[in-house]
Structures are given as C-alpha cells and as structure tokens.
Amino acid sequence: MKILLNELTATPWHTRELKEIAEKLQTNTSAGLSEKEAQSRLEEIGLNELEEKKGRSPFKIFISQFNDFMIWILIAAALISGVIIREITDAIVILVILIINSALGFIQEYRAEKALQALKELAAPTAQVVRNNTESQISAKLVVPGDIIKLTAGDLAPADCRIITETNLQADEAILTGESLPVEKTTVTLKRENMPVGDRVNMLFSGTTIVKGRCSAVVIATGKYSEIGKIASLVQEKEEQTPLQKELKTVGAR
Numbered sequence: 001m002k003i004l005l006n007e008l009t010a011t012p013w014h015t016r017e018l019k020e021i022a023e024k025l026q027t028n029t030s031a032g033l034s035e036k037e038a039q040s041r042l043e044e045i046g047l048n049e050l051e052e053k054k055g056r057s058p059f060k061i062f063i064s065q066f067n068d069f070m071i072w073i074l075i076a077a078a079l080i081s082g083v084i085i086r087e088i089t090d091a092i093v094i095l096v097i098l099i100i101n102s103a104l105g106f107i108q109e110y111r112a113e114k115a116l117q118a119l120k121e122l123a124a125p126t127a128q129v130v131r132n133n134t135e136s137q138i139s140a141k142l143v144v145p146g147d148i149i150k151l152t153a154g155d156l157a158p159a160d161c162r163i164i165t166e167t168n169l170q171a172d173e174a175i176l177t178g179e180s181l182p183v184e185k186t187t188v189t190l191k192r193e194n195m196p197v198g199d200r201v202n203m204l205f206s207g208t209t210i211v212k213g214r215c216s217a218v219v220i221a222t223g224k225y226s227e228i229g230k231i232a233s234l235v236q237e238k239e240e241q242t243p244l245q246k247e248l249k250t251v252g253a254r
Contacts, residue, residue, distance in 0.1 A: 015190055018164060021220070025146040025218065025220065027147075028148075030148075032131045041145065048223050050123070050228070071101075074098055075098065078091045124158040126139060126158075127147075127159075145222060145225075146218065148218055149161060149218075149219060156207060157208050160219070161219045161220055163187050164187065167215070168212055168214075169185040170211050171211060172209040173197070176205055177196075204217055
C-alpha cells in the first residue's frame, strides 16, 4: 500500500488508460475491492476527510498576533515614549499602528479558519460503492483509492476519481475552478499531463456536484491527497503577513 500512496500524488491519472489504472490501484473496475482490502487501505491512508489542525478560539488567534519579537519592541518603545520621555503623541501613534496591525492579522487568520470549515461542509456524507461485486451505501469517510463508486444527478463526488462509464454526465466544478457553467464529462483518455484541473474532463473531483447524468468511476485520491484536500492544506499553512509584519521582518534582517 505504500507504493499506492506514492502513486496517488505522482500519477497523472487523466492520461492513463483504465486498464493501467486498475492495475496500479490493484482493483477490479466491475467488482471493486474486497472488504478486507478496503479496510487495509483505510488503515494505511486514513479516513477520507480533510486534515484539520486543532482549532483556535478568536481570543487565541488575537493573542497570537503579539508573538513577534519586533512587535514587543514597538510596545516597549510606546511605553518609553509615553511614560519616560513623555512623548504622548508618539506613543499613541505607535499603539494605534499596533492595534491596526493586530486587527488585520486577526481578520486574515480568522477568515482562514472559516474557509477551512466551509471546505469541510462540501464533503459528501455518503457514497454508493461497489465492493465484492455488491453495491452498497457507506459513509464517504470510508471510501479509499481503488473503490468503484456510482454517481447520479444531485450527488456530491466523495473523492477524486477517474470516470469508467458515463451517460450524459455533467458536473459543477465551481468550487475548484470558479467556472459557473457545468462541465461535460467523458471517458476518453487525455494526452497532456500538465493540464489544469478544469480541463481534466475524464475526472471527477471531491466536493463537486453531478448536475446531469450518471456514471461509475474509480477513486484515485481521498482526503488530503484530493484536489480539495490540497487547497485545505494551503489554507492552513499559508500565513499572510500584514504590511507592518513585512516591514518589521525587513528591518530585522538588516
């Protein structure tokens, strides 16, 4: 299964023939995985859900704005100006700048926390899977790479997957691409590897909605390995600096 983990991120699945995909994922496109194999993969890869760092309260987010050493130097400068030198105006200006900086930092981090929650709400609650040649409904969190799933109009894709069969299939991918119009899907193997997500018309992506038709598909990525999972990771990792923080970092580096 460790080999499979590497395949999840390294393989351009939209350029591979279905036979090769089935071999790489060690699955059967008709009968699906066995329950035993599905459980083994679940233990290895983890639940099909977005990874989330421990949430912070608004108070903790605000307090974290004062973790920078240079910020404390400015606070000390404000106290010296106001208490010792008696330059009240300078002290007030410094404190106002610090308050504005903290407010901006708080807003940015708070929005990032909310954005992650919004992404989690896009997850499909259940999935129609084929295992041991039997179709059943399971929690979407239990879906693993190699699972064969069935989707119809109104369903949310529970994971990233390559389409096996389709009938008049269209999907709304606005959450990933911003494209407001539904995308017509196909089973045709594509040639170009470095292709934008929106152009991979033989794929379906976690959190997107089937607006027309039906299909069967093989799951190629779940949780943090999916396209929406990568976005969630970026939302949590990227720390946008305020203008003051950028300036202080520049000054501190001199």
